[in-house]
Amino acid sequence: MATPESRLNTVQPTLAHTSRFALVGGALLAVAYTLCWFIVSTEADLLRQLWFLPGVGVIGAIIANASGTGGGVVFVPIFNALRDHGVMELDPIRVTAVSMGIQAFGMSVGALRWTDRLYHQKPPALLEAQTNARDYWLVCALVIALSVPALLATQRLFAFDGHAVLMGYKGFSIVLGLALLVATWTFNRNLPERTKLEPVDIAILALISIPGGAITALFSVGIGELVAFYLFLRHYPILLSVGTACVISAVSVAAGLVWHVEAGTVQWEVVLLAAPGAMLGAFLARPIALWLGPRKLKTYGAIWIVGSALYLLWLNWG
Numbered sequence: 001m002a003t004p005e006s007r008l009n010t011v012q013p014t015l016a017h018t019s020r021f022a023l024v025g026g027a028l029l030a031v032a033y034t035l036c037w038f039i040v041s042t043e044a045d046l047l048r049q050l051w052f053l054p055g056v057g058v059i060g061a062i063i064a065n066a067s068g069t070g071g072g073v074v075f076v077p078i079f080n081a082l083r084d085h086g087v088m089e090l091d092p093i094r095v096t097a098v099s100m101g102i103q104a105f106g107m108s109v110g111a112l113r114w115t116d117r118l119y120h121q122k123p124p125a126l127l128e129a130q131t132n133a134r135d136y137w138l139v140c141a142l143v144i145a146l147s148v149p150a151l152l153a154t155q156r157l158f159a160f161d162g163h164a165v166l167m168g169y170k171g172f173s174i175v176l177g178l179a180l181l182v183a184t185w186t187f188n189r190n191l192p193e194r195t196k197l198e199p200v201d202i203a204i205l206a207l208i209s210i211p212g213g214a215i216t217a218l219f220s221v222g223i224g225e226l227v228a229f230y231l232f233l234r235h236y237p238i239l240l241s242v243g244t245a246c247v248i249s250a251v252s253v254a255a256g257l258v259w260h261v262e263a264g265t266v267q268w269e270v271v272l273l274a275a276p277g278a279m280l281g282a283f284l285a286r287p288i289a290l291w292l293g294p295r296k297l298k299t300y301g302a303i304w305i306v307g308s309a310l311y312l313l314w315l316n317w318g
Contacts, residue, residue: 058278065285
């Protein structure tokens with residue numbers, strides 16, 4: 001008869017596959033990145049002028065993959081400076097295409113890192129909870145199944161007033177950020193994290209998936225940010241909140257990038273230079289997030305979203 005210890009020993013090797021999966025996934029991304037250099041055309045002069053983009057990619061990816069929210073706003077002042085100096089001018093659709101291209105590499109690394117953590121969780125600290133693998137994959141599957149078709153349909157069938165949508169979406173982000181900040185330091189402050197996804201949360205995630213997918217089609221960020229903030233607000237663990245947001249974002253931008261490649265709207269020089277930094281930043285993001293802990297991460301994430309939303313509103317006002 002098998003003892004509890006022997007049964008435990010038989011379970012542990014099955015968990016090790018996730019590390020191999022992350023390594024294989026990272027290797028495939030590296031191969032895809034290398035192939036891009038041979039497949040797409042680039043301008044050598046522009047590549048030389050954009051030499052600093054890998055560093056910007058690191059910063060943006062750390063923010064995006066540590067909090068599950070968009071780090072794309074890091075690039076906005078960079079694009080503005082490049083336009084003002086006559087180096088390169090990207091219209092809104094090309095900014096979205098570039099952002100999707102960079103995130104396709106960076107968020108994928110982040111998704112692999114967080115998913116690996118799902119199967120190698122450490123004992124939780126006081127008031128923290130472990131993440132159930134079933135809940136993790138349920139959130140990912142549900143949101144992707146609803147948001148990606150909405151994203152693809154928006155790209156192909158609908159035309160929106162991008163300025164009005166951006167203003168409304170960022171206004172909503174400010175409300176979410178302030179609500180998260182208040183919740184983190186008031187009624188959630190001394191409460192234990194939720195250990196199991198509740199039916200009401202499944203229903204609300206389904207409701208936000210379709211508009212979140214449409215917003216992602218327009219701005220390359222949206223659905224991951226909404227999922228992360230909702231789960232943070234409901235006081236779920238970092239792993240469930242950030243990990244699922246990264247997986248959902250990675251799948252969404254990869255699906256959305258196909259349309260931009262077909263339409264020829266991707267400025268490949270920007271993607272090829274920023275992507276290595278984004279992958280490095282995504283690799284570093286998970287330990288940074290876990291080092292900060294839930295309260296600090298939620299606080300900094302809320303401040304980032306409110307601050308970046310106010311910046312984009314100011315930039316696009318009028």
